[in-house]
Amino acid sequence: xxxxTPLSVSYRGITFDKAGPYYLQEVDGLFGAPDFxxxxxxxxxxxxxxxxxxxxxxxxxTLSGVCLDKATRDQLFWDLRTAMAPxxxxxxxxxxxxxxxxxxxxxxxxxxxxxxxxxxxKWSRGLWTFxxxxxxxxxxxxxxxxxQVIEFSLPPTGITYPVTYPVTYPEHPxxxxxxxxxxxxxxxxARYALAGPWVLPGLVNVTTGKRVQYGFxxxxxxxxxxxxxxxxxxxxxxxxxxxxxxxxxxxLAILPGNCxxxxxxxxxxxxxxxxxxxxSDGVAVSVAFRPAYW
Numbered sequence: 001x002x003x004x005t006p007l008s009v010s011y012r013g014i015t016f017d018k019a020g021p022y023y024l025q026e027v028d029g030l031f032g033a034p035d036f037x038x039x040x041x042x043x044x045x046x047x048x049x050x051x052x053x054x055x056x057x058x059x060x061x062t063l064s065g066v067c068l069d070k071a072t073r074d075q076l077f078w079d080l081r082t083a084m085a086p087x088x089x090x091x092x093x094x095x096x097x098x099x100x101x102x103x104x105x106x107x108x109x110x111x112x113x114x115x116x117x118x119x120x121x122k123w124s125r126g127l128w129t130f131x132x133x134x135x136x137x138x139x140x141x142x143x144x145x146x147x148q149v150i151e152f153s154l155p156p157t158g159i160t161y162p163v164t165y166p167v168t169y170p171e172h173p174x175x176x177x178x179x180x181x182x183x184x185x186x187x188x189x190a191r192y193a194l195a196g197p198w199v200l201p202g203l204v205n206v207t208t209g210k211r212v213q214y215g216f217x218x219x220x221x222x223x224x225x226x227x228x229x230x231x232x233x234x235x236x237x238x239x240x241x242x243x244x245x246x247x248x249x250x251x252l253a254i255l256p257g258n259c260x261x262x263x264x265x266x267x268x269x270x271x272x273x274x275x276x277x278x279x280s281d282g283v284a285v286s287v288a289f290r291p292a293y294w
Contacts, residue, residue: 009063010097011109011134012083021069021076022130028062030098033294034139059107059139061096063132070126077116077128084114084132096134098141105141105293109134140186143291150178150261150285177206177262180254184291187253189229193286196222202242202264203252203285210251212242213264228253254289261287 008017009024016024034057041050067076093108113133122128182188194201196218203226204211216235218224224240226233231250233240242249263285 005099005102008099011112011132012094014080014083016063016065016132020067021072022067022080023065024063025065026063029059030061030141031100031294034059056139059134059136061109061134061136064130066127066129068127073123073126073128080130081114081116084112086111093137096136103143105143107136107141108138109136140292140294143184143293145288145290147286147288148178148180150263150287177260179258180261180287180289181258182254182256182289182291184293185256186292186294187255188289188292189227190252190254190287190289191228192226192252193288194218194224194226195284195286196220198222199266200264202246204262204264205252205254205259206262207259208251208255210247211264212246212249212252214240215243216240226252254287261285 006018007024007027008015008019009027009030010016014022016022018024036054037057038049038054039052041052042048043050067073067080069076091110093110095106096109097104097106112135115131117129117131119128192203194203197220198218200213200215201218201224202211202213212226212233214224214233218235222236224233224235226249228250231248233242233249
């Protein structure tokens, strides 16, 4: 008989599950996308509304359950009250970890609304109930951190199609492409780190056709970071912008499923490669992200 993964939710050192002592009975709002928000723009001279983009609101998660342990009733009661107490910093968030259906996901919640209930007849027997509600400003749940390093050590010519135009055709673009997999159900913010030497560095998501390229070169030891969550890029820590014909840096977020990533620009020449200590000192890209889930 197949053993199924039990549902559990952890927050500030407290775990709610079927094993106790904080027995989880009901969960609401934890899975699926929050309700959408739409701008209602009247159509000129007609009924209805113009087509407007959906925007998802915050995630509200409610847990309810029961605690039954006469010997340690008071300690369990105060442990839970302490863990759920508001913090001095009203903008603080803490990690909520969820184990369900064979995966472990996490998100970040503000201090919760917490209500323990003591019914006199039950309290004397060690039984009391609780309800917890979190507000998660970022509605996504995230899988474990993923990191992939791609090395482009040889300087062949050519580029993989399709690519959204306009495209710069360098003499010797870095070799190859790689497949990045987002196991989640939502686009995952990514952090790309590009290491030189690299002439006119850039990246293209061949699957979506989105490309970002820069009008400067990377010397050996330089690092160009493209952060899609911030929608910005930094050369050795200093803010830099891509070329005017590039897409937005946020467009390099990784969509659910497979996507093919390829480098743009010109890699090191053969002479440059022979001067490097090892092939790993050549052009390289590291991609770091967490699969995102609704």
